[in-house]
Amino acid sequence: MTGTSLADGGVQRAIARRRFLDLAFQALALLILILALGSLIALITDVWRDGFSRLSWDFLTGFPSRRAANAGIWHALSGSMLVILVTGTLAVPIGVASAIYLEEYSRRNLMARIIEINITNLAAVPSIIYGLLGLGLFVRAMGMGRSVLAGASTLALLVLPVIILSTREALRAVPPSIREGSYALGATKWQTVWYQVLPIALPGILTGMILALSRAIGETAPLISIGALTFVAFAPDGLWSPFTVLPIQIFNWVSRPQVEFQANAAAGILVLLALLLTMNAAAIWLRDHYQKKLS
Amino acid sequence: MSDPATRLTALGALASRSSQHQHPPVDRPVKIHAESLNFSYGSTRALTDISIRIHPNVVTAFIGPSGCGKSTFLRTLNRMNDIIPGTRVEGKVLIDGTDIYGPGIDVVALRRRVGMVFQKSNPFPKSIFDNIAYGLRINGMAGTRSELAERVEESLRQAALWDEVKDRLQTSALAMSGGQQQRLCIARALAVRPDILLMDEPASALDPIATQRIEELVYDLKKTYTIVIVTHNMQQAARVSDFTAFFWLGRLVEYDRTDKMFTAPAEKVTEDYVTGRFG
Structure with missing residues (x-):
């Protein structure tokens, strides 16, 4: 050297x-x-x-038509928004509550492990299977018919495992020292979860929730299999109303032979993408907003 | 006789002998009385046959090498170990004569009475005010807003923190220095008016000046509280405590007045440890 x-x-x-x-x-x-x-x-x-x-205001607020130039997308756009709203209302409370139970309350025994493995597996089940389940359970057995409620319930089942998994992830990221600090002051389990753990986990929970709903908004197969109509000339007017959603409408237009309808499909895709990007932007904004409040 | 083998023999002798060194020969009231306490994590035994009487309004230090069980024993005193799955306790811990492992004991009420400060300061990611107010709110201890503010101020004063933070009570506790955060955790524990304060190496992550402030605080607080402090630092034990208990391999080896423990311990192992020959 x-x-x-x-x-x-x-x-x-x-x-x-x-x-x-x-x-x-x-x-x-x-x-x-x-x-x-x-x-x-x-x-x-x-x-x-x-x-x-x-893309125009008339397209956004219009209804389907046999003539491509007159066709609009409001029925599908409002259908998508309503279905997602109901899906979220059903899936988020159940999913978050399940995750809290599994992460904070349940004992680490065989039963818990079996449930865990099953949730992970359910998250990977193809969506068409959920569609068939929805058809049998909600549409037929529970007599909901081909309604918004049946569609939203089916999608809620579909995203439930995703919400549970992401919420558990968020809860697990909360440092144990925070829980100890709370217990040491004489807090009950519920007080610790509600006042300390959940606020810290909230940004992660919200992100997971919106990503799960973003997945639901693009789903077509389960809704087709429960019989969401492919030609609806009206916006849904309630939970029991028949409906269609953006992906189904896009699929419908794409499968027409006329070139003009292809343009409609492309415009529909743009609307769907805009909706998705808005939801993802909301997820990012919410996450940053709540994280800033913490530090 | 400082090699481990000889010390083990000494421990064997200790275990078979009567527990003559486990209680200092003083006639004082007893606040915490542990009787033949065994503790295990799953199949691992962490504490064996611990019997000790801890006196009120003094500082009792637990010393011993890493893994000797001193922190584990501290955490049995407010049943903090309950939240770790698979732990088991045998024996009794009497606080003011009541067995805290007995039937009908409300752990939540117990932890309100037996406060705890942790090794790593763990302020909640909330404002300074809300950190202190949390314990008062969950225990329903402050009826009105002004009462709440009063109790928060009182606790911060007790923890010698009020003057430093009175103008920024609404700012995040995470923006404070490490030493301030630890004093905030002490104030938070004091706010719910415990009568015992357990401190698990409260100054081990702090610089010398912050450590000194915590030690001064401990000295002041013993007038009002029974304080049990776990420490790695022998000088600290000698400085702040009135009584010292030496733990080794999950057993309580010797317990006496601090001055005696550091100048004329009865056991050879204790002497080896306090003079720095092992640990």
């Missing part, structure tokens, strides 16, 4: 090799990112070119 160099030849070669690997990996990762984003951008630009000219 010489006095001037920090390392001898062998070590220097090893370092050079590691730096090359470092750089190569970075380049590869960047390439993959460009590929993924590029295809997404290409897709959106394509849809935008096809559908942008159809």
